[in-house]
Amino acid sequence: MWGRLLLAxxxxxxxxALSGAAAAQPGDSWTSFQGGxxxxxxxxxxxxxxxxxxxxxxxxxxxxxxxxxxxxAVVDGSAVATTATSFVRFDPLTGAVMWEVxxxxxxxxxxxxxxxxxxxxxxxxxxxxxxHFPGVVGLDLTTGAPLWRVGMxxxxxxxxxxxxxxxxxxxxxxxxxxxxxxxxxxxWRARTPxxxxxxxxxxxxxxxxxxxxxAVNRSTLYALDGTTGRIDWxxxxxxxxxxxxxxSVAGGLxxxxxxxxxxxxxxxxxxxxxxxxxxxSVFSDRSSPAVxxxxxxxxxxxxxxxxxxxxxxxxxxxxxFAPTSLRAAPLIAGQDVYVGxxxxxxxxxxxxxxxxxxxxxxxxGALGSLAPAGDVLLAETVGxxxxxxxxxHDPAGMLVRIESPTKLHLPAALEHYGVAFALVFAGxxxxxxxxxxxxxxxxxxxxxGLPVAGDRPADEDAGEEPADRDAVSxxxxxxx
Numbered sequence: 493m494w495g496r497l498l499l500a501x502x503x504x505x506x507x508x509a510l511s512g513a514a515a516a517q518p519g520d521s522w523t524s525f526q527g528g529x530x531x532x533x534x535x536x537x538x539x540x541x542x543x544x545x546x547x548x549x550x551x552x553x554x555x556x557x558x559x560x561x562x563x564x565a566v567v568d569g570s571a572v573a574t575t576a577t578s579f580v581r582f583d584p585l586t587g588a589v590m591w592e593v594x595x596x597x598x599x600x601x602x603x604x605x606x607x608x609x610x611x612x613x614x615x616x617x618x619x620x621x622x623x624h625f626p627g628v629v630g631l632d633l634t635t636g637a638p639l640w641r642v643g644m645x646x647x648x649x650x651x652x653x654x655x656x657x658x659x660x661x662x663x664x665x666x667x668x669x670x671x672x673x674x675x676x677x678x679x680w681r682a683r684t685p686x687x688x689x690x691x692x693x694x695x696x697x698x699x700x701x702x703x704x705x706x707a708v709n710r711s712t713l714y715a716l717d718g719t720t721g722r723i724d725w726x727x728x729x730x731x732x733x734x735x736x737x738x739x740s741v742a743g744g745l746x747x748x749x750x751x752x753x754x755x756x757x758x759x760x761x762x763x764x765x766x767x768x769x770x771x772x773s774v775f776s777d778r779s780s781p782a783v784x785x786x787x788x789x790x791x792x793x794x795x796x797x798x799x800x801x802x803x804x805x806x807x808x809x810x811x812x813f814a815p816t817s818l819r820a821a822p823l824i825a826g827q828d829v830y831v832g833x834x835x836x837x838x839x840x841x842x843x844x845x846x847x848x849x850x851x852x853x854x855x856x857g858a859l860g861s862l863a864p865a866g867d868v869l870l871a872e873t874v875g876x877x878x879x880x881x882x883x884x885h886d887p888a889g890m891l892v893r894i895e896s897p898t899k900l901h902l903p904a905a906l907e908h909y910g911v912a913f914a915l916v917f918a919g920x921x922x923x924x925x926x927x928x929x930x931x932x933x934x935x936x937x938x939x940x941g942l943p944v945a946g947d948r949p950a951d952e953d954a955g956e957e958p959a960d961r962d963a964v965s966x967x968x969x970x971x972x
Contacts, residue, residue: 524604533782546889563861584865591636640676650691662688680721690738725763735774767805809846832859
């Protein structure tokens with residue numbers, strides 16, 4: 493009897509272990525682009541440990557490709573993504589589709605989820621283009637049933653974010669909408685002079701949006717009152733600054749990448765600039781700074797990844813990749829910073845040193861945003877072959893340790909400079925001897941017999957030069 497009981501308990505234990513390995517853990521959430529309304533882009537500590545590099549491809553979820561697909565929002569073991577023609581909820585590990593509903597064709601940006609809104613949670617997502625009735629929809633999280641729809645004045649390219657009971661969305665004509673999640677009531681609409689291409693951020697009762705005035709090459713960061721939509725303050729660099737990132741908020745500061753090749757930390761309360769950091773390129777409006785552990789990580793469109801001190805702006809390291817990155821944002825998972833590149837590379841950098849510690853190449857296409865789902869990482873691949881790819885920690889995988897090609901080792905650099913200088917000097921000196929010296933010796937009469945300045949011809953002592961030197965020599969011979 494006891495033997496059978498122990499055997500049954502063992503079988504139950506194995507089944508529990510297997511189910512735990514095959515399902516995302518409840519409570520793990522990534523409710524919108526870069527994790528939430530503040531766009532921190534940092535995986536919570538308990539979950540981050542399970543996502544340590546190296547990773548291996550687990551499954552390519554069904555129902556999300558091939559074709560354009562967004563990074564998902566994740567709540568309690570399920571994920572919701574946007575495709576070119578539908579919204580789909582699925583199991584992030586197996587790809588099993590829970591529901592799929594159609595949408596007006598439009599940009600594929602991550603949706604936002606409020607699991608507490610309505611009776612069973614609400615998904616907020618954008619749809620449509622200028623010719624396909626642009627709008628924002630609310631869907632029942634459990635069934636996918638449409639709950640409400642709000643038509644917009646222009647197309648939305650960035651993801652919505654939810655703070656409290658309100659979803660905030662920016663659109664191309666410069667409007668920012670505040671929409672109540674439970675019933676779709678428009679609380680307010682604010683206008684900026686530019687286009688709000690990137691996802692707004694929300695924190696501390698304020699909404700932060702970037703308006704881009706492409707005609708005058710200017711980007712402006714706006715702080716809007718979350719309740720009324722009133723503009724509290726604005727900040728814009730003095731020079732050309734379009735091609736800006738989405739903003740991120742943490743610790744009372746707004747972090748923004750501007751198109752003038754700078755990252756700025758601006759006080760969330762008053763808009764004063766606390767520090768400015770320099771990068772080598774511009775930013776994508778599909779990216780945003782990731783903030784965690786007292787550091788800010790940014791990724792520019794030319795493949796540069798940078799770590800700044802969040803309080804002082806001191807640049808702690810940078811890593812330069814060869815491929816570009818037009819749609820990805822960095823993601824912090826413990827001591828790893830994951831980045832996606834346009835050649836399909838997914839890479840992990842050591843957050844402390846900036847060294848490359850792991851990378852793999854996904855064949856589907858360029859990489860966009862990343863999202864954690866339990867103990868797996870979901871990577872968005874962009875293009876006609878795009879889909880979501882699930883990866884999990886691989887204990888047998890190989891790590892590397894590669895420094896950035898931009899990292900300077902001063903003693904070695906000086907040594908290499910000295911060697912190079914010596915080689916150049918030796919080459920120039922040798923060339924000088926080869927080219928100049930032979931010409932000088934010829935001038936001295938060694939090969940041509942030409943007279944040298946200051947020497948007197950032998951015949952000058954005899955007065956007049958004979959007309960025919962050979963004849964003179966001949967006469968002397970006859971006299972002898």
